[in-house]
Amino acid sequence: MDVNVNGQRRSLGDVDPQTPLLWVLRDELGLVGAKFGCGISQCGACTVLVDGQAVKSCSYPVSAAGDAEVTTIEGLAGENGELSALQQAWVDLDVAQCGYCQAGQIMAAEALLRTNPSPGDDDIDQAMESNLCRCGTYIRIREAVKTAAAKTAAE
């Protein structure tokens, strides 16, 4: 089996097609940015994009990705390593505490901004509601999404 991740076609050998995408990314492909938090679609720590849509990779069999393009947190920075507007806002606003949820938060925000480049509070609430932050960095997450949106709009 193969899977498209961050613009590359990656071969998976004889991996069980039912394996959640999360464990394929982490164990087989060494992409550990997506995190394991609950395994049942409740926390969003494992959020990645499949064709631009946010999915909980812990509950998404790798075979379901088919020919779709999977984007993980490792695929957000530019070719020369420059941070995306979202990543930069996360650094500038010092959003993270432990940081464990933040890759999932950024990917959920990425999915939001791809469809809605200037979200209001309600849009952010809705898009980010399925991502838990145990450390309680929600205030800064909200701010960072707005900062990134404003920056992208200005460019």
Add this chain to the structure above:
Amino acid sequence: MSALNYDDIGDVVPTVTGERTAAADASLDVRIAKIDRRQFLKLTGLVGGGLMLSFAGPKAMANGGVLQPNGYIRIDAGGILLYAKNPEIGQGVKTSLPMIVAEELDAAWDDVQVVQSPIDQAAYGAQFAGGSMSIPMNWTTLRRAGATARAMLVSAAAKRWGVEPTTLTTRDSHVVHAPSGRKLAYTELASDAAAMPVPAAGALKLKDRDQFRLLGERITGVDNDALVRGEPLFGIDQSVPGMKYAVYQKCPAIGGKVKSANVDEIKAMPGVTDAFVLEGNGNAMELLPGVAIVADSTWAALQAKRALVVDWDETDASKDSWTEAKAQAQKLAQQSGPVAADQGDVDAAFETAANRVGGFYTYHFVSHAQLEPQNCTASFKDGSLELWAPTQTPGQGIGSAAKVVGISPAKVTLHQARCGGGFGRRLYNDFTCEAAAIAKRAGVPVKLQWTREDDMAYDLYRAGGFHQMEGSVDDEGRITGWRDHFITFSNDGRRPVSGGNMARGVFPAGLLENLRIEQTPLSWKNRCAAWRAPGSNVFGFVVQSFLHELAVAAGRDHLEMLLDVFGEPRQLGPRGMHTGRAAGVVRLAAEKAGWGRELPDGRGMGLAFYFSHAGHIAEVAEVSVDADKKVRVHNVTVAADVGPIINLSGAENQMQGSVVDGLSTMGLSVTFEDGRVQQSNFDSYPMLRLPQTPGVDVHFVASDYPPTGLGEPALPPLAPAVCNAIFAASGHRIRTLPITEEGFSLS
């Protein structure tokens, strides 16, 4: 030093038993300073937890080239490297501790690279994350460490230029000779400075506070760049060559043993390489009995765990039942209990009181629920053990793992990995012990992965508790008597669990003339332990709610009454609170929140103060309560006096996080029946989410007292502030947490 309440961490201050193995360190003598940040992060990520950096020690100094006067600083021609000694669990110490060094070193923050230090008691003393102790315990040491290197750099420049050291100043990683306009970078001076005598601590001149350039600024976390790139910083991200993936199933009722298990069937499953029973070592904080499964992938291991069938011997297993405990507590509350603290004559005060108030307070058990489930990577080879562990107490981790696999602590190397949350859970190293035992038995390196269900079922819970409160006021509305019969839990039938002991007195003890604490422990088998602001996180709720009840009974404004209770500004005992600082934060929070202003119907404000971990914190919550008992917290104003602020960004983040955590926990509970935890994952443990998050305004007093920690003390005042606000908004007194038990919910 300021008053530190060491009781707050009680039994968790680690005794460091491990020793660093020189060979393990020497094997990776990475010249970090020479490589750029991107490469550097990759490298440390690859080798695990950002730890495997050589700390070459004094010998390197003699060899020249490298200025390394202590374990915190390494300067050579390539750059300035600072070592962060304590585990990073989200409290921000990997940034704030090196900031203290950089301040006295006068290094420009942009010139500095920070790495996690090795575990080395000789170089660093105790290394742990607990009790909000990192800042107060290390403040002076770190300042001296920076000042020492600075003095040596100044001496080197003075010698090179042939001028008096007193004519030199330092700024932004340079030594400057103003009269001649000469300037040299630390990196250029490092080699010479290494040969200078190390100044005695007494000879060091530390900065005055008004000379600080870095401390008090907003500095983004040192790992943030790597975090937003998804680089392997956490325990769960580690991997080593030849590694297998392990899971471990323990008895759902703690204390149960394995009678038999279908290990042969499990071993035949695809991807499974091994399965075996471990007996446990008789210490519930180390290795419980269970069945280990080792596989080629996490997924294969998890599948096999689902197919595992174990027949448990539950003879000695937990029969804990919340329902029974509650019934027992309600009965006990009608009686007096063993007196744990007594001052004045409470009974006489009650007899002559103008007004008496009473209430039965309850709070449930809760889980730490740190977002990264427990995990540990372990490799056991030739009688030595190597661990990659997200632990809050690496020293203890070394000691207990050594014990479990039967080797000397000197044969254990533990690499500190970033922790995906701690909250006290990772003070205990049961997961590192399990990984060590499985790696030894399996004969291959393993990464042990707990599931969320494991985490929920084998936590060391924040204990629940019950308080029968009684109080009295005189006809001028002053508090005359206070009685608290605290029904708590005990794991050994004698000592209350960690965080479940009021005997040493908590606020308002010391401020009231007549006060009695009675304490009755209920026997409990499930493990209980420190949870963010242990003890304070629940006592704050009871005490600050009940104070408000008394204010209401006395017809007094809560703010005015609190200030009256504090009285004259004074220090209450060497580790106690300072009533002047307490009054200061209460006034500040009230002023900033607009205390007393007119609010529409259904809306109310509540105030609470608490002192813990040497921090004085007041909070005002503004809430609405609708007809369906839905509570919306609009805003929380926090005023904190923890001395000067190290990193303003991190400090504010801790305050905001504590408010969110406190609010989240008001809706959570872990319950037990038949010894088993009834909740299993986040669907039955619904933590607060972004839409319910209130605004949080943070104000720091920034007093001149020595700085103290911020990871914990802002949590305890939150629940009572919100409950007092619910009362103001609705007239309903919440006496049970979670508030859902009283029909309320957060919206």
